[in-house]
Amino acid sequence: MTSQLYSFVTEKSSKKTLELLQSPSNSSPTAEIKFKILSAGLTANNKFYLDFGEKAPFNFFKCYPVGDKDTSIIDPKNEATSDTLADTYVHPPVWGLCQVIESKVEGVAEGTVYRAMLPLGAHVEFEKAHLEPKTDNLVVHRPTTNPAYNAFIPIPPNSVCHPSSEATCAVALTCFPGIVTGFGLYFELQRKNFYGDRDTIVITSASSKVALALALYLKHNQHGKKIIGYTSDKHRGFVEGTKLYDTILGYDDALPAEAGPNSAVCVDISGKGTVFQNNQDKIAKLLVVGNSSGSPEKESTFANFSFFATVKMILTMTMIFPTWVTNALNTKQDLYLIFVTVEALTKDWGTDKYLKTLEDYTKLFCTAAKDWGVKVRDCGSEESIQQAFQEIVEGTVPPSECVVVDVAKAVEHRKTS
Secondary structure (H helix, E strand, O other): OEOOOEEEEEEOOOOOOOEEEEOOOOOOOOOOEEEEEEEEEEOHHHHHHHHOOOOOOOOHHHOOOOOOOOOEEEOOOOOEEOOOHHHHEEOOOEEEEEEEEEEOOOOOOOOOEEEEEEOOEOEEEEOOEEEOOOOOOEEEOOOOOOHHHHEEEEOOOOOOOOOOOOOOHHHHHHOOOHHHHHHHHHHHHHHOHHHHHOOEEEEOOOOOHHHHHHHHHHHHOOOOOEEEEEOOHHHHHHHHHHOOOOEEEOOOOOOOOOOOOOOEEEEEOOOEHHHHHHOOOOEEEEEEOOOOOOOOHHHEHHHHOOHHHHHHHHHHHHOOOOHHHHHOOOOOEEEOOHHHHHHHHHHHHOHHHHHHHHHHHHHHHHHHHHHOOOEEEEEOOHHHHHHHHHHHHHOOOOOOEEEEEOHHHHOHHHHOO
16 A cells, blocks of 8 residues: 555544645555545544544554655645654544546456545555455455455445435435444344344434434334434434434433333443443343444443453454354443444345345435435535544534545645645
């Protein structure tokens, strides 16, 4: 992998602001595949990636490490400086769309659009890549990176996620991976028969895209489960307006008295440890998706993991053993990983049915998002991208807003200045 011509980086220590990184060249004669990054979404997930960027087993910052060689930071006066950048800065990974501009990989044509975990930049390229025969996913070769981050998913031209689908692409992009994670959670709950047919589904960070997708799919398929959402006071109005939840609680509230012992499955997206601590007797199963609240590690839900739950999390993330081995560790708390569900659904349904079902559920979400009043904020300048990133870190972007960034457009003026 080589550095991008232009990309944004943030300081390891503060992780609050973006600075523009410049490389004299983004072209490597030995690279097998090169992409233009079309657009990327900024969501609450990005804060989780920042908070856990250097923590095992996540290691998000290993996706696109910053190198000192031939790179420099551009200051506001348009002057470049370079010294020990690798010790100070990191590329914050983002989910986005990219298009192949050069390919030496057999079966991958120029112009193909992929969705992947990308740097917040204008271009990216890789020394080696190959196609997975069964899925047509492109897999880039990075031995030190978690394998889950190396998959590039092809987006067909007729998909609601493709750039040609102007009415839905921006919402689908910015709500990914929320839509896909909510989709996976829904079918995981269904596959596991709601962990003993529990009658209550508790979802934290109820305004997040993951929570909205899960609650929407539960309602849509009419399972008759009581859906309880935890949210902050500032997001309560939006959450109430979606009409997805039977009960809405604040984070210090206990579950209603009518929720009996071991009656609930809790899907924890916020990562606030207090929810599980206050309701341990009523929660039969805890699935942790992330830490969107940015809770300190000792106060997060991960601090409540048992020894065996922690071991299971590490084994699952590192993919050292087959899935059946980690599944044998039947723990009350689990880190939920979408790629495990995708693997299981693809095996059960076949690739074609999986992709068709995901597409249908994505359309369902994009339609519902309009009813909820979700709007798209397009960021096509350096300043607007930096502002949006800071708001994401500070948690001030309202749940009714989706942030789309286009770094290639933002730095276009630098090519002619």
